[in-house]
Amino acid sequence: MTPVWHLSLASIANRRLAVMLTVLAVALSVALLLGVERVRNDARAGFAQTLSGTDLVVGARTGAVQLLLYSVFHIGDATNNVSWASIEEVAALPQVAWLVPIALGDSHRGHRVVGTTTAFFEHYRYGDRRALRFTAGRAFAGMPEGLFEVVLGAEVAARFGYRVGERIVLSHGSAGGAGGPAFTEHGDRPFTVVGVLARSGTPVDRALLVGLEGLEAIHVDWQGGAPIPGVKIGPEHVRKFDLAPKSVTAALLGLDSRSAVFRVQRRINAHPGEPLSAILPGATLQELWSLVGMVEKALLAVSALVVMVGLAGLVAVVVASLGERRRELAILRALGAGPGQVFALLAVESLLLALAGCVLGLALLYGAGALAAPWLSARHGLQLSLGLPSAGEWGLLAAVLGASLLASLVPALRAYRYSLADGMTIRI
Numbered sequence: 001m002t003p004v005w006h007l008s009l010a011s012i013a014n015r016r017l018a019v020m021l022t023v024l025a026v027a028l029s030v031a032l033l034l035g036v037e038r039v040r041n042d043a044r045a046g047f048a049q050t051l052s053g054t055d056l057v058v059g060a061r062t063g064a065v066q067l068l069l070y071s072v073f074h075i076g077d078a079t080n081n082v083s084w085a086s087i088e089e090v091a092a093l094p095q096v097a098w099l100v101p102i103a104l105g106d107s108h109r110g111h112r113v114v115g116t117t118t119a120f121f122e123h124y125r126y127g128d129r130r131a132l133r134f135t136a137g138r139a140f141a142g143m144p145e146g147l148f149e150v151v152l153g154a155e156v157a158a159r160f161g162y163r164v165g166e167r168i169v170l171s172h173g174s175a176g177g178a179g180g181p182a183f184t185e186h187g188d189r190p191f192t193v194v195g196v197l198a199r200s201g202t203p204v205d206r207a208l209l210v211g212l213e214g215l216e217a218i219h220v221d222w223q224g225g226a227p228i229p230g231v232k233i234g235p236e237h238v239r240k241f242d243l244a245p246k247s248v249t250a251a252l253l254g255l256d257s258r259s260a261v262f263r264v265q266r267r268i269n270a271h272p273g274e275p276l277s278a279i280l281p282g283a284t285l286q287e288l289w290s291l292v293g294m295v296e297k298a299l300l301a302v303s304a305l306v307v308m309v310g311l312a313g314l315v316a317v318v319v320a321s322l323g324e325r326r327r328e329l330a331i332l333r334a335l336g337a338g339p340g341q342v343f344a345l346l347a348v349e350s351l352l353l354a355l356a357g358c359v360l361g362l363a364l365l366y367g368a369g370a371l372a373a374p375w376l377s378a379r380h381g382l383q384l385s386l387g388l389p390s391a392g393e394w395g396l397l398a399a400v401l402g403a404s405l406l407a408s409l410v411p412a413l414r415a416y417r418y419s420l421a422d423g424m425t426i427r428i
Contacts, residue, residue, distance in 0.1 A: 019353060022313060026357025029310030030400055031364040033303040034393050038365070040300060041392070042385055047289055050202050051252070051281045053125035055261050058082070058090060058268055059250035061275035068284045071102055071250035073203045074112040078104070081247035086273050090251065093267065095260040098123050100252040103215055103245065106170045106186075111156050113170055113208045115215040115248070118142055121151075123254060126202045137164040137195030143213050144239050150191040151209040154199035166193045170208075170218060186218040189238070213243040253278075307400055311354070315407045343413070350408030351401070358397050362389070 051057075051072050059067045060080035069075040091099040100123055103115030121139045124132055140149035152162055162168065167190040191210060199205055217238045255261060261280065268278035369386050389397070 023353055023356045023360060025313050026307075026310045026354060026404075027360035027364055029303075029307040030358050030361025030397070031368070033300075033307050033396060033400070034361065034365050034389070035368070036299050036303040037393055037396060038369070038385065038390075041390070044289060048282065048285050049127045050285060051125070052127060053123070053129050053254065054252045054281055055255045055258060056253040056265060056268070056278045057250060057281050057284075058253060058276060058278045061277050064277070064279040064284045065288055067250065067277055067279055068281065068288060070104065071252075072281065074104065074114065074207060078249045081249055082251070082276065083247050083274060084245050086271065086276065087248060087251055089271070089273065090253070090268060090276075093264060095255050095257065095264050096253055097256045098254045100124065101212060101245070101248040102250045102252065103212055103248040105249070106172055106215065106218070108156075108168060108170050108208050109160065111153075111206055111208060113150075113210060113215070115210055115212045115245075117212060118146075120209065123252070124204070126200055126204075130200075132200060132204065133198040135196050135198045137193070140194055140209070140211055140214075143211070143243070146194075146211055147214055147217055147239065147243075148189060148191045149194045149210070149214070151195040151197060152193055153197055153205040153207045153209075155205040156208060157193075157196045162193055162196070164193050164196065167191065168193065168208075170210075172219075188232075189218045212245040212248070216243040216245055217241075308403070310357070311400075311404050311407045315350070315410050346411045347405065347408045350411065351405055354401055354404030358400060362397075 057067060057071050059071055060078055060082055062079050066076065066079075070078050087099070087101055090096065098119060100116060100119045104112060105115075106113040118139055118141075121132055126132075135154070137151070140146040140151055150168065156162065169190050170186050172184045172186065191214065197204060220238055220241050220243075221232060253264075255264060265278040265280070268276050366386060373386060
């Protein structure tokens with residue numbers, strides 16, 4: 001007898017069109033399954049690296065997730081601010097290499113304004129310790145030249161069409177903009193756009209960055225969150241005032257040695273001047289991901305269902321072809337093939353189709369990934385990996401082949417039960 005695999009290949013070649021459509025359906029479902037798995041892992045890795053190279057995030061005493069949300073993601077508001085005196089004390093700790101203050105409170109058309117220093121552009125890192133890049137312009141300058149200068153995140157610039165040199169007005173409060181409550185605008189002290197950042201896939205894309213002194217400057221004639229009645233100070237006179245910040249929302253810390261991180265964390269948490277919290281951003285990001293990770297699991301489940309539908313189509317095609325192949329199978333029986341060999345013939349055919357679908361699915365995945373990776377990076381900041389399949393992806397492929405083998409039992413068992421007389425009898 002001819003080997004089973006050779007008969008399977010000959011039978012597949014005889015049914016080229018149906019086989020090609022079946023393999024394509026399996027390939028598309030496999031590509032979707034692996035694509036979701038890869039995007040899921042890359043999104044998780046990118047989320048965990050929203051802030052990299054920062055050892056501690058410091059803010060007023062609160063929960064770790066809440067502190068991370070408002071200081072890094074600019075979501076929500078702080079329970080309290082941190083006095084500038086405490087920030088200076090933390091920065092003076094011998095283990096602290098650098099400190100970047102963060103001040104929130106104002107907005108522009110629904111986007112948060114982040115007050116900071118030029119050290120933000122020097123020390124802020126994301127992903128694999130990548131620095132922020134500019135697509136146009138530069139960082140805002142220090143005092144006094146950069147008092148009313150602003151740097152825009154990529155999403156802000158793209159959404160409103162802002163370019164370097166344009167002047168924009170900030171609003172008091174953090175929830176203004178389209179659909180939000182109307183706040184008083186600082187129309188008498190506009191800021192000039194001096195730089196636009198490249199898209200990074202981080203909350204910086206949706207923020208406007210100004211100097212801490214700039215935030216103080218637009219509030220010199222304010223008190224208690226409202227303008228002082230009858231007091232109007234022109235922008236040309238603002239520089240005569242003391243614009244040193246009185247407090248900030250949070251601070252990002254980098255240490256000389258990561259081995260000292262827990263010692264510094266305990267020291268800050270026990271700060272005698274005011275209640276402070278110091279959190280590890282990496283650990284807190286993982287905790288936050290666990291709260292929103294149900295979405296990725298749902299996507300993976302939907303993709304698995306798509307694969308099951310593809311394998312069901314494979315079984316349907318093989319079962320439907322049995323009626324046309326009864327005579328072929330009966331001839332094989334007459335030539336000496338046993339029921340086990342007929343069973344193996346159908347099982348091997350289904351397994352070969354599934355294997356071809358997996359190979360084609362991998363090819364589609366890498367082809368689509370190579371085409372989509374630059375767009376995803378430029379538009380959404382998602383770095384799509386194009387390396388060899390991970391252990392998890394190999395496991396999914398093995399699961400698909402295992403499921404296809406189980407699915408092949410349906411047509412194989414039916415062929416096994418066909419008798420020699422059943423195939424040789426002419427039915428009228």
